[in-house]
Amino acid sequence: MQKQILLLLLSVIIISCKGSDSGYSDATAPDTFTATFETTKGNFEVEIKKAWSPKAADRFYNLIESGFYNNTLFYxxxxxxxxQCGSLDAFVMKEWEAVKVPDEPVLHGNKRGTVTFARSGKESRGLDMFINLYDNTPLDTINYEGVKGYPAFGTVTKGMDVVDKLYSGYGEATMENQAYYSSQHRMQGAFPQLDKIKKAYITSGK
Incomplete structure (x- = not known):
């Protein structure tokens, strides 16, 4: 588990999936909203609770509205x-990274099915997102570079069975060679069975 958490801390800066062509936006998210993710294994829905992590909810809302997660791999x-999934479209990521997401306390823990941002240090959340497949309580309190915990900001309300079916045969192997992180094409070539988010969009609360 310690190795997995360390990789989670670092993964936000070494992800490798191709993102969208849409750039940064900064609309204010509603207090509660739902998003649908169409994947190669089927669809799942997440409900976002802004009260759990307001800054994360705003960023997630804008990422989805901009198409950021479209055609990204669950790498x-x-x-x-x-x-976990993310993007390595350098142009798009630069725009988003220029506006930091302030760190927030953990008000809702990393229970199975919750949605959380990965990070690599202070104010580094806001690109990669992961879904907890287990009650990952150590992520609620772990301290890294002066930042405590990973605040969940939503939960899968429909289709957790789809999330459970995402291809997991590669385990941590996708994280062990930075040569894979240069493009989605290279990642898919090395790990052809990875599943993909085909499209993500807001379905209620707009």
């Missing part, structure tokens, strides 16, 4: 830990 799926 890291570890049984009993997390299913």
């Amino acid at each position: 890291r799926v570890v049984p009993g830990f997390v299913a």
Whole structure:
């Protein structure tokens, strides 16, 4: 588990999936909203509770509205830990990274099915997201570079069975060679069975 958490801390800066062509936006999210994710294994829905982590909810809302997660890979799926996806479109990421997401306290823990941002240090949340496949309570309190815990900001309300089916046969192997992180094409070539988010969109609360 310690190795998995360390990789989670670092993964936000070494992710490798192709993102969207849409740039940064900063609309204010509603107090509660639902998003649908269409994947190669089927659809799942997440409900976001802004009260749990307001800044994260705003960023997630804008990422989805901009198409950020469209055509991204679940590049890291570890049984009993997390299913994680992100982007490495350098142009798009630069725009989003220029506006930091302030760190927030953990008000709702990393229970199975909750949605959380990965991070690599202070104010580094806001790109990669992961779904907890297990009650990952150590993520609620772990301290890294002066930041305590990973605040969940939503939960899967429909289709957790779909999330459980995401291909996990590669485990942490996708995280162990930075040569894979240069493009989605290279990642898919090395790990052809990875599942993909085909499209993500807001379905209620707009």
